[in-house]
Amino acid sequence: MAKAGTETAVSAKPQSRWKVKWASVKRNHLLYWLLAPAILLTIVFKYVPMYGASIAFKDFSPIRGIMGSEWVGLKHFTSFLSSPNFMEILLNTIKLSSFELLIGFPIPIILALMLNQIRRAGVKKNIQLVLYAPHFISVVVISGMVFLFLSPTGPINAMLSFFTDKPVSFMSDPDAFRSIYIWSGVWQGAGWASIIYVAALANVDPQLHDAATVDGASLLQRIWHIDLPTLKPVMAVLFILAAGGIMAIGFEKAYLLQTSMNIPSSEIISTYVYKRGLQAGDYSFATAVGLFNALVNVILLVFVNGVVKKLNEGEGLL
């Protein structure tokens, strides 16, 4: 047996590593067939568009196609950067998403800490059941509800009528747009986002809390010194992911909540790309704007990852 072992080892040596691997590929060819549909779809719908993004540097004409269109260098980028509404759109995007991050990120954590103090499992479960529910409502319906609730004849204005005599038209007020966007998002998503923190808190060893209580720690001290440090790694990862998506801020809701009146604060890069690209047919320009957005996003991601690594003792995502 031992001899046979050495023999195969010797005879395998002159064979290249590639041949051994190739043999394994042939033996397991079925595994590759299982992967085939996924790989095919990824190439066609993810990688081909990446190549197609080169039209940002061309004057795309549908007749000539991507290959045949003429290279124009950075023309579309410079025309976006120098357009009069560039600054407004960029700032709108950054403001909307960073406010959303600053408000939307800590709330689920606080919510989880609060839920963690509920001792009776049944009560806790029922509260969670209610808090998760809005997560399953579509953006269209959420936006529709926002319009209905905030309309001059809606329930919010009916309540406000005690204090003000004139109805407030929230949806046509550019100053109100950001708050509406962010707080409706909190209403919909905070409960659901707290799940992961609740789960992390469930793993805290109760003996830690008991020991701390014996040592005279108050409830708040225990939350601060035991519960919060437990959440720290989860927080770090989720924060990087959220910050990485800053520039990718949802087209869907911003577009739905947009009215001709609140455009000054609701026009963000993604809505602009849609309008210039698909509605106005300015393919190359819109693609350039989209690429610019992606570039800013990557820079942000790397930057935030670096900061979090510093704060989190060298632990980052990247």
Add this chain to the structure above:
Amino acid sequence: MNTYSKSDRFILFTNKILLCGIVVVVLFPLLYVLLASLLEPNVLLSKGLSFNSSDWTLEGYRKIFEDGSIVRGFINSMLYSAGFTIVTVTVCILAGYSLSSDELVGKRFIMIFFLVTMFFNGGLIPTYLVVKNLGMLNTVWAIIIPNAINVWFIILSRTYFKSIPNELKEAARIDGASEFKIFLKIVFPLSKPIIFVIALYAFIGQWNSYFDAMIYLEDRDLYPLQLVLRSILIQNEVQPGMIGDQQAAAELQRISEMIKYSSIVLASLPLIIMYPFFQKYFEKGVMVGSLK
């Protein structure tokens, strides 16, 4: 064991009150929509909530069914969501299974190949052009195929498949089962929970989405429910069939508000009713996905 000091108990008490407040804030809009869909709009405006049975009406719902565009959207959405779920679950589970195998040469490379697409993509316009060039515009395929590949689903299923003991597969292999048979007879039955979770996520995601339909579909008969809702709720286009012959502007406003509330209820009801039963599965999915 835990003993609470006076100030601790005060904090716990405040906590309970605050949580109650939060529950009310979350629940109130939902209940309001439900009530508003059933109450005479004028009553709602003047008196607020009323428990007078004569103030209740099903008019909003009747109008919706008379017009039919919401019903058609509902059916379309069902078909799209079911089709999308079947395709995406099949593709992603097969890929996840393959990637969970130790035998796969080039696993790392293939994984990176998928992961890259989570962080980089061609963007809206180039993707649109691909779909257009494939002749998928204004067909169901544009909704079902381009998004069928979901890297997160692949990771989720791969993680799960890896947790299935290798010995089981080994034993079957020794008994002479082919790789395909092993997947079908051993792995698949053990994986029902994860397949269910992914299917649920896929279905709900598709049910709630409107963007792809908005850019790829032109024919109104093909519209999924969310697009029909958008035209009613956001664009204020109450379908002509919903309002009878000429009515005063005030009457039109009255009815359209009502139709809006009713259509919100109708669109959300299936998910809201189903969801308590599925809650534990959702949480499982979130957990498996996060603890990769």
